[in-house]
Amino acid sequence: MSEPAAAVVFGEALVDAFGSVLLPGGAPFNVACHLAALGLPPLMITRLGDDEAGRLLRDTAARFGLSLQAAQLDKRSARVEVREREGGHVFEIPAGQAFDRIEAAAAVQAATAATTPDWLYFGTLALREPASRAALAALRASRQQRAFVDLNWRQAGPSPQVILEMLQGIEVLKLSDAELDLVLGWLQLPSIPDVPAAGEQRAAMARLCARVGARHVLVSHGAGGAAAWDAHGCCVARAPAAPVPRMIDTVGAGDAFSALMLAGLLRQRPLATVLADAVAFASLSCGWRGALPADAALYRPWRTRLGLAAPAVTTTPPA
Numbered sequence: 632m633s634e635p636a637a638a639v640v641f642g643e644a645l646v647d648a649f650g651s652v653l654l655p656g657g658a659p660f661n662v663a664c665h666l667a668a669l670g671l672p673p674l675m676i677t678r679l680g681d682d683e684a685g686r687l688l689r690d691t692a693a694r695f696g697l698s699l700q701a702a703q704l705d706k707r708s709a710r711v712e713v714r715e716r717e718g719g720h721v722f723e724i725p726a727g728q729a730f731d732r733i734e735a736a737a738a739v740q741a742a743t744a745a746t747t748p749d750w751l752y753f754g755t756l757a758l759r760e761p762a763s764r765a766a767l768a769a770l771r772a773s774r775q776q777r778a779f780v781d782l783n784w785r786q787a788g789p790s791p792q793v794i795l796e797m798l799q800g801i802e803v804l805k806l807s808d809a810e811l812d813l814v815l816g817w818l819q820l821p822s823i824p825d826v827p828a829a830g831e832q833r834a835a836m837a838r839l840c841a842r843v844g845a846r847h848v849l850v851s852h853g854a855g856g857a858a859a860w861d862a863h864g865c866c867v868a869r870a871p872a873a874p875v876p877r878m879i880d881t882v883g884a885g886d887a888f889s890a891l892m893l894a895g896l897l898r899q900r901p902l903a904t905v906l907a908d909a910v911a912f913a914s915l916s917c918g919w920r921g922a923l924p925a926d927a928a929l930y931r932p933w934r935t936r937l938g939l940a941a942p943a944v945t946t947t948p949p950a
């Protein structure tokens with residue numbers, strides 16, 4: 632019998648193509664890999680092909696102990712072209728990707744066959760087309776679940792109107808500084824410029840929660856750490872980030888943050904502890920290349936903090 636899933640993760644698994652070099656990615660895929668390696672394997676609802684990119688995603692998932700059994704089969708895996716430009720990377724996300732075609736019936740069937748995880752993670756990119764949007768809506772309608780949403784806004788994603796609709800009734804909304812400004816702008820609320828102190832109260836945060844229906848908003852401030860706000864607009868926790876001894880890149884830092892947040896919430900740990908761990912793990916992730924670490928032994932101390940048994944997965948870094 633398979634282990635009960637700890638959460639449902641819905642959305643894109645894709646490859647980032649740096650020329651001919653393919654790297655696994657997609658925020659939900661990264662979060663699902665982290666959760667599995669932490670000993671909280673989720674049910675991953677996604678769609679991918681039986682091609683080179685699909686094999687890379689399946690191999691990567693296996694290294695982290697993530698099952699892709701519920702992944703739907705498409706004719707082609709999703710692929711994002713990454714171009715190096717002065718001052719950073721430009722991501723081209725073409726239309727008509729596998730994650731745009733997640734089917735509702737198969738998604739609900741997979742979730743129904745699993746045990747009853749009460750958390751659901753999703754982002755917004757995979758919600759740009761009606762098919763995948765309908766799949767998520769069907770999943771949410773099929774059972775009571777608390778939704779953890781990482782906005783992870785992308786130009787190629789859905790319109791603000793669609794996003795705001797999909798945020799209705801969620802439990803936790805994770806935003807970066809820039810995304811907070813964006814969402815406040817959509818809602819015509821005043822911006823919140825500086826890093827808050829715990830205990831601080833902001834009417835705009837309360838109105839944001841009221842408008843999207845979230846019980847908590849998490850705002851990550853890059854090197855400034857992160858803060859958690861409740862629905863009354865009160866900053867209930869704040870965690871500064873420790874300096875990164877050897878900065879490699881910040882790719883996937885938000886995904887590392889969300890994974891540890893979700894893991895801590897699944898384990899019902901106190902919010903301030905969960906936030907501090909999420910910030911610390913995300914900052915640690917800036918010390919490895921890309922979103923996922925090469926060595927899963929790195930999760931050991933985090934599993935211990937979460938009160939989970941020693942890792943079942945043993946991975947070796949690729950040669």
Ligand SMILES: Nc1ncnc2c1ncn2[C@@H]1O[C@H](COP(=O)(O)OP(=O)(O)O)[C@@H](O)[C@H]1O
Pocket residue numbers: 806807808851852853854855856857872873874875881883884885886888909910911913914917
């Ligand atoms: N330059 C940095 N130094 C230390 N930690 C960082 C840095 N950039 C990101 N982080 C860590 O990653 C978390 C998420 O990063 P952030 O850039 O705010 O979100 P996102 O990746 O979603 O845009 C931060 O709260 C922090 O813990």
Ligand SMILES: [Mg+2]
Pocket residue numbers: 781783784807885886
């Ligand atoms: Mg992000």
